Every structure is written in structure tokens, then in C-alpha cells.
Amino acid sequence: MLFATSRLNPEVVSLLGGHKALAYGKFGRLIGHTAAWGCGKNDLDPNLSTSRFDRKVAPRLSLVQTGTSSRFHRFPPVQFVNFGSPPRLMPPSDSALDPPRRRARDLLPRAHVPFSDAPTAAVLLLDDGRWVPGVRLESASYSLTIPALLNAYTTAVALGHESSIVAFVLSRPFRREEALYVEDLPQGPFEPAADDAWVRGAGGNGALPALQAVLPPDLDVSIDGTEDGLQAVRRVSGRAHVPSSGYPVGAILETQEGPSVPGVNVEHPDWARILCAERNVLGTMHSYALPSPRRLYLTCDEDPEGTPCGACRQLLAELAPEATLWMDRHDAAPERSSASALLPGSFRGRALLDAS
DSSP states (O other): OOEEEESOOOOHTTTTTSSSSEEEOOOOOOEEOOOOOOOOOOOTTTTTOOHHHIIIIIIHHHHHHHHTTTTTSSOOOOOEOOOOOOOOOOOOOOHHHHHHHHHHHHHHHGOTTTTTTTOOOEEEEETOOEEEEEEHHHHGGGOOOHHHHHHHHHHHHHHOOGGEEEEESSOOOOHHHHHHHHHHHHHHHHHEETEEEEGGGGGGTTTOOOOOOOOOOOOOOOOOHHHHHHHHHHHHHGOOTTEEEEEEEEEEEEETOOOOEEEEEEEOSSSSBOOOOHHHHHHHHTTTOOOOOOEEEEEETTTTTTTHHHHHHHHHHHOOOOEEEOOHHHHHHHHEEEEESSSSSSSHHHHHHHHH
């Protein structure tokens, strides 16, 4: 394992594409770390085997040390100490990963991909063998598309089972942004076990629980009216993961002749990967192939005047245009609305569909 020590060197540590590395700031305060993908022989440590560390990282580190690059000259010298290779844990076998892989492929028809025609699906395996589905959910406003992995994880949070996740499996190989998303989740550490799978703790002894039934998406409550729905959604909002904003939001979607599904806002260190409660519940609806939505109950614990943001209004207009929205106003009477009323003249992307 390679440690980089300096008064201030977070950018240097970000260059380390190999060993796990820690960066310590002034007075020894830990300021960051980076995951490793394998290093090799180089001038800093001749015992390491050759890899991209030689080609990309070591030359740039030498610039940092000599101060010959204007890009890095502001960083003080870096001292490296090699403590040997980190322990390698046994990854799960292909036979252990094959069942969730098959489930992920089976989910592909549920993806909503009218603009790309490129479905993706995810399976989150829980420690009891149950699993959570997720599919890609596209929007006419492309940047609002919900990736399958994000869809599945936020569903697990809304159902209260995020701490039970032991593996993420995709219907195709992980992309860089998906790996970074999983790497930063608070339930980790998660490590790559195959090009299409990440597992918690690198699989431990290589075992994963046998795949069981899908985790049911519905709440174990009976909603007989608006007041029941508002009481239930207030309880659901307690599952929100909001370390940055402290602004929990809850949603419950009642489907036509189907279950009532929860959703919460789920924050992430990368704010671009945050998902609101309304989009969370729409993603769950598609992942489980549930009937069309009928009513949506919403609450903002800290804000009696809260309403869906612009991004959520766009997805609601596309995917639940006929649903009735009930917004909790705390001590006042709830407000009734609809997706079309919240976003009149919404963008539907019809020309994009014609072009595709």
C-alpha cells in the first residue's frame, strides 16, 4: 500500500490510479483517499509491477516534486512510503453472479428508453437473497434521465433496505460514472468483482447469498383517503437520505388497482446524482412494471409550502400526466393539483421521437 503525505496534496492523490492511497493535510488531518486499480514498477518503488502508474502518474509526480510544472508548482514535495500490497479478498465466482445477471437481463423490457432504444437494468442483491430491480428511465429532457443503477439504489433507500445491499449487478459492464457513484455510497466499501458487478467488501470469502424473491415495493399500509395518504407519506419521509440539505421529502404513489409505492429524496456526495422523491417513486413504478399512477401524496417535513421542483414536474408531466397530486401543507388543508397544472406546456420531445 502506498501512502502520500504532504501538507496539502489532494490533486496529487487523485492521480494515483493504483494502490489505495491516503492524503494527509496540515497537522496530519486526513483529507482524502483514492481507490486503486494496480500499480507497477517505477522510480518511486522498484518492487511494484508495471502498469499505467509508470506511464501517467509517476512522470507527473516527479513534476510535483521538482516544481518544474506550472500546473503543480503550488504543491509542496510529496513523500511516499511503501507498506506492501494491500490484502486481496476473493471475489464472488461467476456462478454466484450469474443469477442476478439473468435477472438484470430479464428486466430490460421494463426500461423506458424511447429516445435511445438502449435499455439498461440493474439488480441490487440484499444480504437475505432478496433483490431490488432498477431500469433506465429516459426523459425528453435528456439530462433528467434516471440511470438504472441510481433507480435501483434509490428504490432500496425508499424501501428502507439500503444497508442490506451486498452487490450491484448491471445488464452490461459498469461505466466510469457508475463505478464512482457506487464507490461513494455510505454503505460501502464496495469493490469491483467483475466488469458488470460491484460487491461489498470485495465479496469477503467469495460467497454471495443465493438469489431469492424480489423485494416487494409496496407499503404495508391501507390508504382509504387523503388524510390516510398524508399520514403515511409523513412517515415515509423519515427514510430520506439528506446529509447535505437536511430537507427530507416523502412521496407515495397509488397505482391503478395496484400497490402504494414509497419514494424519498436521496442525496449523494456528487450533487448531480441526487434524486428527488417524486422521480424516485416514478422510477420504482417502472422498475416493478406497476400499473399507471392514480394519486401521488407529497410532503416536505421542513417546508409547508414545498412543491415539486422543475425536474420532477417534467418527469411527472411525461410519466404521470393524469395523476392527482396531494401536497401536504402541515397545519393547513392539503393542496390538490395535477402534473399538467404544475407544468403547463411541458416539453414532450415529439420531434425527437419522430427523428429516432
